[in-house]
Amino acid sequence: MSLKLRLILSIAASLVLTLVLGGAVLFWQARTEAQNEIASSFRVTEHAIRVTLASDLEHDVTVRQVIASIDGHRNLRAYLFNEKNKVVAASSLGQEATHAPGWFTKLVAPPPMTVRMNLPLPGYPCTLLLKSDPANQAALTWQFLRDAFGAMLLFSAITLVCVWLAVEHSLRFFRRFQSGLRTISDGDYETRIAPGGGPDFVPLVEGFNHMAERLSSYAKKNQRLQEQILSLQDEERAEIARDLHDEVGPYLFAIQVDADAIAKSGQPRTKERASAIREATLHIQRHVKNILRQLKPVNGLDFGLETAIDDLIAFWKQRHPDISFERKIASGLKLDRRGEExxxxxxxxxxxxxVRHGRPHAIRIQLREDGSDIHLTIEDDGAGFTAGQNRDGMGLKGMEERVRALNGEFAVEHRVHGVRVRAILPCAGARNVKEMEDA
Ligand SMILES: Nc1ncnc2c1ncn2[C@@H]1O[C@H](COP(=O)(O)OP(=O)(O)OP(=O)(O)O)[C@@H](O)[C@H]1O
Ligand SMILES: [Mg+2]
Structure with missing residues (x-):
């Protein structure tokens, strides 16, 4: 159950309990009051009648006046019976604007109160009957309780709405907080939470933003370090390549020259040996050249990225004529030398x-610009990744490191047939702005 629902339900439950208990107390008080009112008005009226009759017992007109004086009373009625027990006069009951339901009147009403007064008037003996009637008092109590309950219900409803709004307001903040955390966990450290939601949440907002700032600065430092590592690696490779070229190259050449000289001057057997040495030296030279090509920074880029990629295609096409190569390269891509590399x-x-792992029929290369990013995709329809394959190589890791060092994104997707490598590189301008910001 959600926190909001739990909170609202617990407050609603306590309000219902308050309503029930408060209602019971209120009802009990109102009932006691109604019963006291009926009893006391009965007693007062009875007493007043007795006093009046005791002081003025001359003829039946006086008794009728007494009965008339009770006319309209809320809780009592008076009846005058003649000697044949026939009602000769009766007071009427005052009428309240509302009526209580019968069950309620039964609950509230006290036991009926009646009193008979025999009046031995000379020549006109009669009886006066005084009787309580709870209907009006019950109606008054009903109205009072209805109003009180209405007010309590209204209060409860307003309380619930206020609590709902307050909880919703606070939850809105937590939702923002949650989405901020999600964005951070997705690697976007530039996200910040705007203040709001009340003073209680200020420390949370400050804490979150502080954390995001620290993460962002660590990420930038990390990226700069990666760039430095890569450029150091490149420098180191270039140095090894230079050393290899300068130190090994001349000796290989010297061996070749010496072998030629020996071949010219020696016996046929020596000649044979010398040309074998020459062959072996040529083989080593070719091998060293290959190593040098791999160690040196990309040099085919002097004629542009498109040409360099075409050279790569030509290189593989020559060795694997059965593979079809497709390339779609948008013109005027905004990539600087580093991005192109x-x-x-x-x-x-x-x-x-x-080519090595997938043995595909086709390889597609696509390079396009989208806003401030360059999207690069290379996909093949080969065997793809298979379970248990050795993934200890440097290739995928190296690509990812290079792309991330430029603040780009890198992904390798497994397809039903083949593999798709995707890289997103920031355009030259966008990257420069980022680097300035980072600095
Ligand atoms: N296009 C692909 N098709 C099928 N398998 C692939 C493909 N690309 C990579 N792999 C699998 O992923 C593994 C890791 O690739 P990665 O380039 O990192 O290393 P490698 O090619 O084995 O060695 P290295 O690149 O260091 O010479 C490969 O050994 C291969 O099993
Ligand atoms: Mg590889």
Missing amino acids: VAYRVVQESMSNA
Whole structure:
């Protein structure tokens, strides 16, 4: 059950309890009061009649006047009986505007009160009967209780509405807080919660925003470090490549020259050995060249990313003519040298993975601009990832690191047939603005 419903139900339950208990007490008091009122008015009227009759007992007109004086009384009626027990006069009961239901009158009414007074008038013996009637008092009590209950119900309803609104107001804040937390957990550390919801929530808002600021600054630091690591790696690779080229290259060349010299001067057997040495040296030279190509930063980009990707396609096409390559590259992409290098590396590794691991029929490369982002997709229709495959390689990790270092997004999707690699890179301008902000 939701917190809001639980709160409202518990308040509603306590209000109902208050209504029941308060109503019972109120009813009991009103009932006692009604009964006292009927009893006391009965006693007062009886006493007044007795006094009047005792002081003026001359003829029946006086008795009729007594009865007339009770006319319109709310709780009593008086009857005059002649000696044949026939009603010769009766007072009428005062009428209240409302009527109580019969069951309520029964609940409220005291036991009926009657008194008979025999009047031995000379020549006209008669009897005066005084009788209580609870209908009017019950109607008054009914009206009072109805109004009181109405007021209590209205109060309860207003209380519930106020509590509902207050809870809703607070929950609105918690919903904002929750969505802020979700955004943070999705990696968007730039999100902040606007103040609101009352002073009780100010520390929460401040705490959240402080946490988001710290996370954002750590993320920026982390990204800068990643960039530095990558550029250090590139520098290190370039240095190794230079050393390899400068140190090993000349010696290999020297071995080649020496082997040629030996071949020219020596015996046929020596000639044979020398040319074997030459062959082996050529083989090592080719191998070193390959290593150098891999170690050096991308150099095919001098003619643009599109040309570099076309070269890659040509490279694989030559070795795998059965694979069809499709490429869709939008013109005028806003990528700086670093962005182009990352895009190139992603295409290079994804194509290599597709050919090596997937054995696809087709590989599609797409590069397009969307707002301030460049979307790069490489998909193949090969075997895709299979369970139990060794994933200890550096390729996927390296691509992801490169893309994230540019504050981009990277994803590898498993498809029914094949794999789709997706990278989103910020455009050159957008990245520069971000870097300035980070600094
Ligand atoms: N396009 C693909 N089709 C099928 N499997 C793939 C594909 N791309 C990657 N894989 C699987 O994911 C694994 C990890 O790829 P990753 O590029 O990280 O390493 P690798 O290619 O094995 O080695 P490295 O790239 O370090 O030379 C691969 O070994 C392969 O099993
Ligand atoms: Mg790989």
